[in-house]
Amino acid sequence: MKGHKGEAVGDGSCTILLIEDDDNDVFLFRRAVRHSTLRCDVHVVTSLEDAQAYLTGQGKYRERRKSPTPNIIVTDLAFRGDSGLSFLKWFKAHPELGNIPVICVTGTLDPNKLGQAARFGAKCIEKTTFLDDAIRVIKEVVGEDRSSRRAA
DSSP states (O other): OOOSTTSOOSOSSEEEEEEOOOHHHHHHHHHHHHTSSOOEEEEEESSHHHHHHHHHTOGGGOOTTTSOOOSEEEEESEETTEEHHHHHHHHHTOGGGOOOOEEEEESOOOHHHHHHHHHTTOEEEEGGGHHHHHHHHHHHHHTHHHHHHHHO
């Protein structure tokens, strides 16, 4: 189980694409997934351009065995020199990518930005509660919450 950028972490029950340009947030997210009950591979890209290439299988992401289509995308709304909203707009304009759920992590409480993200179909999570909320939402998406409730 390695933890370098671009390398997967997990056993492959699901695939998470993390779009994050902050090394500390990448480390914390991978650690949270590793210490949760999730059994997901985490693939990391650090720019919106790489995210687009990953999702469309271009360039170094061409081989789907190494860069599988994600079950869920986690992205920040703020990037150096760009915006997560531009990624959401691009993603929404590519219906061939399917219905991959998108979780946006944000430090903003700006209702306009949050509203835009929601209109693009993303679920927004406040950055201060990022790790706990992200793990909870991912569990909901991959169905882990439902199975554990049935067993109770």
